[in-house]
Amino acid sequence: MNYAEIKEHDIANGPGVRVSLFVSGCTHKCPGCFNEIAWDFNYGKEFTKETEDRILDALADPCYQGLTLLGGEPMDPRNQPGLLSLVRRFKERYPEKDLWCFTGYLYDRDVLGWMWEQVPETRKILNYIDVLVDGPFIMKEKDVTLLFKGSRNQRTIDIPKSLREGKIITWDPGDTSMSPNAKI
Numbered sequence: 001m002n003y004a005e006i007k008e009h010d011i012a013n014g015p016g017v018r019v020s021l022f023v024s025g026c027t028h029k030c031p032g033c034f035n036e037i038a039w040d041f042n043y044g045k046e047f048t049k050e051t052e053d054r055i056l057d058a059l060a061d062p063c064y065q066g067l068t069l070l071g072g073e074p075m076d077p078r079n080q081p082g083l084l085s086l087v088r089r090f091k092e093r094y095p096e097k098d099l100w101c102f103t104g105y106l107y108d109r110d111v112l113g114w115m116w117e118q119v120p121e122t123r124k125i126l127n128y129i130d131v132l133v134d135g136p137f138i139m140k141e142k143d144v145t146l147l148f149k150g151s152r153n154q155r156t157i158d159i160p161k162s163l164r165e166g167k168i169i170t171w172d173p174g175d176t177s178m179s180p181n182a183k184i
Contacts, residue, residue: 001023001024001025001046001047001078001079001081001082001083002023002025002041002042002043002044002046002047003021003022003023003044003045003047003051003072004022004023004024004037004038004043004071004072005021005022005038005044006019006020006021006022006054007019007022009063010068012148013068013070013100013148014066014098014131014148015065015066015098015148015173016064016066017063017064017065018064018065018068018100019055019058019059019064019066019067019068020067020068020069020070021055021067021068021069021070021074021086022035022038022071023038023047023069023071023072023073023074023082023083024038024041024042024043024044024071024072025038025039025041025043025071025072025073025076025078025079026039026071026072026073026104027039027073028073028104028136030104030136030138030139031139032137032139033137034137034150035070035071035072038071038072039072041078047082052085055067055086055090056086056089056090059090059093059094059097064097065097065098066094066097066098066099066100066130067087067097067098067099067100068099068100068102069083069087069099069100069101069102070101070102071102073103073104073105074102074103075101075103075105075110075111075115075122075125077115077118077119077121080119080121080125081121083121083125084121084124084125087099087125087128087129088124088128091128098130098131099128099129099130099131100129100130100131100132100133100148101125101131101133102132102133102149103133103134104134104135104136104137106134106135107132107134107155107157107162107168108168111126111132111134126159126163127163130158130159130160131156131157131158131159131171132156132157132159133148133149133154133155133156133157134154134155134157135151135153135154135155136151136153136154137150137151138151138152138153139151141153147173155168155170156170156171157169157170157171158170158172
């Protein structure tokens, strides 16, 4: 797996201050995508154990609320094997921090559908994700007033609650504090 960028001190892709990993490779190719350069699976740098260690070490800083995966397409079956070790180690090392993932796939149709059946890493990765923002970016649905997403068709899903209840439960921003002294 390759990655396009690692952003430290990201405040745009989930609540609080985050480390965000932009993976390379996306087959959705949404018109108007903000990160078109990351569509190519060969773009960027190779994601190695050293890259993973760098991300995890950075997250030790107490300013970080969590880790965000986006891209490109982190849930592409070609990228999931490269991410599994990172998300497992992240949750083992920082159980109090949250993991967000942005995907152009639909949670109910794709992730719980064909991926659940055909991609061995999907079930494991989902057990580590706290919030999944799903759905392709659709230019005619673009809305810059939305919290942590680009178009109205996208959903912000609370994965632990959704898995427990067997239906889509949207993330409640009131459940997440951005710091010990503030609420969204």
